[in-house]
């Protein structure tokens with residue numbers, strides 16, 4: 001299967017590329033991103049067949065349907081990483097929480113957030129490709145908390161790939177920071193920046209486009225790649241768990257095969273929701289995809305009013321920080337799918353220039369046939385965490401936003417699958433506050449308070465972090481980033 005560009009072709013870039021080329025160098029003509037030229041149709045017989053297979057078998061067959069140019073042994077190696085999840089037979093368990101609401105827990109991997117579902121196998125595939133081609137890659141990542149640990153974990157000690165991860169010093173939770181700064185592999189570098197996430201991200205963007213920096217990398221025979229969710233190598237692994245959670249629902253006899261369901265997704269960069277959309281396009285019986293946001297509700301406005309408006313907004317810090325995003329990169333792939341390359345280019349350029357676009361009314365109507373959306377304030381989220389805990393289930397603040405959207409968007413009496421993106425251990429001060437009222441606690445105190453209140457154990461991968469030595473102590477000013485990275489590469 002070949003990949004084409006969301007904003008059309010500039011006559012310089014190849015018109016089509018293979019999967020491996022799309023994931024090694026994800027940047028496209030006119031600033032666009034890669035999408036598959038067409039999608040395989042799976043059909044109900046594919047779903048029937050996989051009622052009795054494992055997650056890995058399902059994953060292998062979904063990947064096969066895409067006919068990607070990756071050797072089978074590299075695919076097996078990548079999928080074997082699901083064996084280190086809590087339950088190797090079921091890396092993403094589905095749990096009934098109330099009535100027709102089910103939660104698909106995507107956080108049972110090594111860094112306790114859903115980024116592992118895709119980054120674990122993606123890292124393995126990318127490194128295998130780089131090794132096979134005898135090329136060296138540098139992955140630069142700016143993180144507000146979850147992507148960094150997951151990217152570091154997947155690439156640690158992998159061949160032909162080095163990772164530099166920038167995070168805002170003081171801008172992540174203790175657990176997230178410790179997951180990064182206790183990494184000791186030679187091919188990883190973690191750099192704290194004096195500033196916030198936007199500072200880290202803009203520093204990274206200017207490096208990526210800096211000619212002198214790229215030249216210096218070329219002299220060292222290193223190419224740049226990206227591990228964020230514009231890389232289709234992540235998206236492809238995010239289609240699989242949507243299919244898996246539907247099959248789980250059938251296995252639990254909550255729905256009969258072919259009956260429609262809602263997918264309810266806590267959204268930031270729209271990678272998770274896009275995976276659900278692609279699964280629907282490939283034949284998964286989905287009524288609608290519900291897009292849950294926090295107070296940074298650009299996606300709610302896009303889906304309800306057809307307006308992408310970031311003219312006045314600055315990011316509002318919330319208790320669901322992984323969703324504190326204004327420019328949601330994967331929306332571009334939806335625009336492409338609905339309206340084609342010319343219109344996508346027009347809309348995305350308008351967004352870059354004017355920080356605003358408005359869809360036409362027929363375009364908006366089309367969007368609404370597939371998506372609905374709502375947003376949830378921190379106070380509302382806290383209420384859902386409290387209520388749901390009282391009825392016996394512990395939620396993280398990102399997942400909580402879906403509970404509001406479930407109430408307002410799931411109009412028909414169909415089952416809803418909420419995608420849970422983080423374990424309670426990653427955002428414990430917020431959860432402790434909801435459950436016990438305590439404020440301003442450290443992560444460790446909050447973890448202990450929740451463990452006691454809920455009578456559950458803190459997973460050892462989390463509690464061990466507080467005992468490990470700090471291996472990555474670098475904290476610098478933005479201006480020194482380039483020098484620091486070049487030093488590391490020498």
Ligand SMILES: *Cc1c(COP(=O)(O)O)cnc(C)c1O
Nearest residue numbers: 146267268269270271272322421
């Ligand atoms: C990354 C992340 C999200 C947002 O997912 P997108 O695919 O970017 O929409 C939501 N919750 C958590 C905990 C995350 O880490």
